[in-house]
Amino acid sequence: MRKVCLFIFNPVSGDTPIEKEELEEMVRVKLPDFETFIVETSGSDDIDRIQSAYKKTRPELVLIGGGDGTVKLVAKALRDTKAPFCVIPFGSANGLAKCLGIHTIEDSWEAIRCYTIHPIDAIQINDELCLHLADFGFNANLVKNFESNDGRGMIAYIKGSVSEIFTTEPKPYKLKVDGEEKQVMAKMLVLANGDQYGTGALINYKGKMNDGKFEVIALNPQSTKDYIRMIMAMFRGDLEEQNSSIFYRCESCEIENEKEVDFQIDGELMGKPQSINARIEKHAFQFVTSKRFSRYKKNLS
Known part of the structure; x- marks a missing residue:
């Protein structure tokens, strides 16, 4: 008997959306x-439609064709099912997929052939789910500007970052990290379950997505030299060693956003919350991952 697969597909995801007929042909060949x-x-x-389809089909595998927002949507809909997910990276940046070692669509098909499943943590932030990265400041501002402009895709994102990175001012935040109070000034304050943005910038190289912890990262570069060092460190994977960054590893964190800075979760704007309460949910989901993810996690162990 053939196995059952439910394929949740965002038809407008990415720079060049794929047609359903092309997707159906792809599925026939690859699955x-x-x-x-x-x-x-x-x-x-x-969410109702996804839940209804899941109940009707009872699939052994759920494919998610889209970007980070689509993955989050499906995860919210099927949160209590423990169904294994596999991401097909149709989005513009696909940051979460890259954290799972899936950089291309072909990586997804190879991952399904090997069928290695890993439990993946999630961060519960107030009433919202975070699978990848959430942040205040620089990147949230960029997401806000990105959504308000006509240009989409990676090139538009990178162009916007050039001006945003130099104009964002540092803001104060009060933190309670695993019950211990902290005060930081930051141009960008990140809550990280994943290790990298869709650009490939490694914000959290030493972090693991399945260790029952997440990272809170405060970035506060002051000079042009600091910015250059920060950007280079993000692509080398040694941001934690830079003087302009502070890292906390924790299971829970409360943050007071005194200056009402913009906040985003997994690429979705969340307004300017005065405070957030974040806590880890260990092994909340099951994801099919590539060999690249397995090798990377072994090297960090």
């Missing part, structure tokens, strides 16, 4: 051992 049911998101009643 010959599965009977696959495709559900397109529409932006209306998606």
Whole structure:
């Protein structure tokens, strides 16, 4: 008997959205051992439709075709099912997929062939789910500007970052990290479950997505030289060693956003919350990962 696969697909994800007919052909070729049911998101009643499709099909595998927002949508809808997910990176940046070792669509098909499943943590932030990265400041400002402009995609994102990185002012934050109070000044304050942004910038190289902890990272570069060092460190993977960064590893954190700075979770703007309460949910989801993820985690152990 063929296995059942539920494919949740965002038809408007990415710079060059894929047509459903092309997707159906791709599934026939790449998943010959599965009977696959495709559900397109529409932006209306998606969670109910995904849950209904899951109950009807009872799949052994759930594929998620889209970017970080689509993955988060499906995770919220199927949170209590423990179904294994595999990301097909159709989005513009696909930061979460890259954290799982999936950089290309072909990586996804190879991951399914090998079928290595890892438990992955999540961060509960107030009433919202975070699988990847959340932040105040620089990047949240960039997401806000990105959404308000017509340009989309990685090039538009990088162009916007050039001006944003030099104009963001440091802001004060009060933190309570695992019950211990801290005060920091930061141009960007990050809550990290994943290790990198979609650009490939390594914000949290030593972090693990399945260790029952997350990282709170305060970045406060002062000079042009600090900025250059910070950017280079993000691509080398040694940001934690820079003087302009502070790292905390924790299971819970409360943050007071005194200056009402913009906040985003997994690429979705969350306004300017006066405070947030974050806590880890260890092994909240099961994800099919690539060999790259397995090798990377072994090296860090």
